[in-house]
Amino acid sequence: MSQVKTPCGESFALGKTVISGQCFRWSEENGRYSAIVSGKLLTAYTSNGTLYVYGTDDEDFVRDYFDLDRDYDAINDEIIALEPKLKESEAYARGMHILHQEPFEALISFIISQNNNIPRIRGIISRICEKYGEAIDGGSAFPTAKALASASPEDFAALGCGYRAPYICDAAHRVYDGRLDLEELKTMPINDARKALLEVLGIGPKVAECVLLYGLGRLEAFPVDVWIKRALSEVFGKDTPLLSSPYAGIAQQYIFEFIRTNYERH
DNA sequence: GCCCAGGTATAAA
DNA sequence: TTTATACATGGG
Numbered sequence: 001m002s003q004v005k006t007p008c009g010e011s012f013a014l015g016k017t018v019i020s021g022q023c024f025r026w027s028e029e030n031g032r033y034s035a036i037v038s039g040k041l042l043t044a045y046t047s048n049g050t051l052y053v054y055g056t057d058d059e060d061f062v063r064d065y066f067d068l069d070r071d072y073d074a075i076n077d078e079i080i081a082l083e084p085k086l087k088e089s090e091a092y093a094r095g096m097h098i099l100h101q102e103p104f105e106a107l108i109s110f111i112i113s114q115n116n117n118i119p120r121i122r123g124i125i126s127r128i129c130e131k132y133g134e135a136i137d138g139g140s141a142f143p144t145a146k147a148l149a150s151a152s153p154e155d156f157a158a159l160g161c162g163y164r165a166p167y168i169c170d171a172a173h174r175v176y177d178g179r180l181d182l183e184e185l186k187t188m189p190i191n192d193a194r195k196a197l198l199e200v201l202g203i204g205p206k207v208a209e210c211v212l213l214y215g216l217g218r219l220e221a222f223p224v225d226v227w228i229k230r231a232l233s234e235v236f237g238k239d240t241p242l243l244s245s246p247y248a249g250i251a252q253q254y255i256f257e258f259i260r261t262n263y264e265r266h
Numbered sequence: 267g268c269c270c271a272g273g274t275a276t277a278a279a
Numbered sequence: 280t281t282t283a284t285a286c287a288t289g290g291g
Contacts, residue, residue: 021272110272117271120289162287167274204274256272269291279282 002057008068010049013095017066018044020093020257022214023101024109024122025129025142036129037065038102041138067097072250079251086251089258096257098219098250103182104175105142106215110207111167111200120160127159148172167202174200186216193218219250 008014018026018033026035034043042055053062063069076094080087108128113121125142132147133140149172156165174180180200185193193216197208212221 113271114273115271115286116273116288117290120271123289157287160288162289163274163285164287202274206273210272259272271288271290273286275285277282277284279280 001054004051004053004056004059004062006051006053006059006062006068007049008046008051008066009073011073011095012046012049012051012066012068012097013093014044014046014051014066016093016096016257017099020096020253021118022210022253023099023106024113024118024125036136036139036141039134039136039141041136065100067100070097072097075250079254083251086254089251089254092261093254093257096250096253098253099214100217101215102142103185103211103215104145106211107171107175107182107197107200108142108148108168110210110214111171111202112161112164113210114164114202114204114207116164124160128156128161131155131159145172145175149176164202167200170201171203182216185212186218190218190221194221213252 014033015028018035019028023035025037026033032043032045034041036042038061040055042053044051044053046052051062051066051068056062072095076090080090109121109125112124116124128148129140129142132143132151134143148168151169151172153165153169156168161168171180175182180196185196188196190212193212194208197203197211198205203211209221212218
């Protein structure tokens with residue numbers, strides 16, 4: 001069994017990171033977390049500042065995927081200094097990292113996420129993977145753009161996608177035929193990248209930011225006045241000062257973690 | 267049954 | 280440019 005054992009620091013919170021709502025394929029069992037990532041079934045846990053990942057022997061991939069070489073403690077401190085109100089949410093999210101997910105998976109996942117709840121998002125994505133993804137040992141890979149471009153809106157509707165079905169088709173076709181080059185978006189000027197995403201049917205400002213942040217590694221992309229304000233006002237009330245940090249995207253993830261933890265319905 | 271979920275397209279003001 | 284409404288679906 002291939003395995004990676006790599007230092008991750010004591011503060012890295014694997015569970016918070018993979019269950020935070022920035023990705024939808026990880027699950028927890030007995031303190032270990034599993035998901036199919038980039039076509040491989042990964043099982044991960046942390047112990048004494050070390051991250052263990054079974055299912056791959058590619059340490060560079062693991063460090064990049066979990067963003068282990070970024071100083072999140074320093075970012076935390078910077079964010080709290082900029083907006084002390086976030087200290088409350090920071091307590092729920094200390095140690096959380098922003099994953100480097102596959103762009104196409106993030107694109108489709110966050111289109112599905114709109115006006116939807118996390119359990120149902122996970123279910124839809126799971127069914128799409130089972131039907132259109134390559135079968136691998138332990139499950140199914142996330143489908144390629146080619147595979148999804150071969151499906152019709154009716155096919156996606158049958159999997160419970162609802163009114164988002166044609167949106168998924170449009171996104172898959174754009175990627176497959178090259179009108180939307182996700183790799184290019186990683187380095188393109190941020191406003192051009194955002195504009196390109198907004199051309200996709202069903203992608204508005206919020207989904208665009210999620211794709212930039214979670215699928216394209218664009219942590220600088222976050223225009224706080226678009227919807228951090230919304231998240232902050234939901235938690236702390238109106239007239240909340242805005243952040244201006246280039247790491248506002250990470251702050252945003254903290255806020256979501258706070259909301260998820262405190263407003264989870266039982 | 268009713269409400270809502272990490273919004274967006276569309277029409278109207 | 281800003282504001283209202285419909286949208287598919289299923290968990291709580």
